[in-house]
Amino acid sequence: MSKTITTTSGGKAPVRIAFEIVPESTLPPDTAVVLDEVDGLITARIGKRHITPELRAELEDLHRTVTQQERWVQTSxxxxxxxxxxxxxxxxxxxxxxxxxxxxVLPTGVLAAPLERDRMLVWLLHEDHASAQLCAEVSEYGRRIGGDGLWEQRWPG
Structure with a gap:
């Protein structure tokens, strides 16, 4: 369970990003992932043959760091x-x-690693733990989310 965290400026808590493994029958046909977004929460529902539970847990932990540090913030x-x-x-x-x-490419025992620069965030994922289809679909969401400014990077100047 995630904690509620208040920003240093006294604002609302950072957005939470949740990853759920779901039966593929609950997703549209031929789809690996569906993102659902509300204010303060984005949930990625991923078909069970497209990700391992170990990678799901690691990604959730890593994304929590990015959002708690407010390096990426959700626009409303x-x-x-x-x-x-x-x-x-x-x-x-x-x-x-x-x-x-x-x-x-990854350190021993590591399943995911973020590469972040100004205007860029690429997640490197262990190929045995994520499908090519999943990565392609999430990258397409990334073109919308990051590329169109639905989330903003707050990279230190």
Whole structure:
């Protein structure tokens, strides 16, 4: 269970990102992942053959760090609750993606590693723990979320 954290400025708690493994029958046909977003929470429902429980847990922990440090913040989905359902507009504000890599690219025992720079966040995922389809679909969401500014990076200046 996640803790409620208040920002140093006294604002509301950072957004929580949850990853759930679900039966594929609960997703649209031929879909690996569906993202649901409300103010303060984004949930990725992932078909069980597309991710391992170990990678799911590691990703949730790593994403918690990114949001608690407020390096990435959600713009208000309340103004446009169906914004994730539309295709990317191609604004190119930031690059957010998931990429599968060979095990030897990651340290021993590590299943995911973030690479973050100004206007970029790429997650390197152990290829035995995430499907190519999942990474492609999440990267497409990334083109919408980061690329179109639905989430903003607060990279130190």
């Amino acid at each position: 989905p309340e103004l446009d609750p169906t914004r994730l359902e539309r295709p990317a507009e191609g604004l190119g504000i930031a690059h957010v993606a998931w990429e599968r890599v060979a095990a030897e």
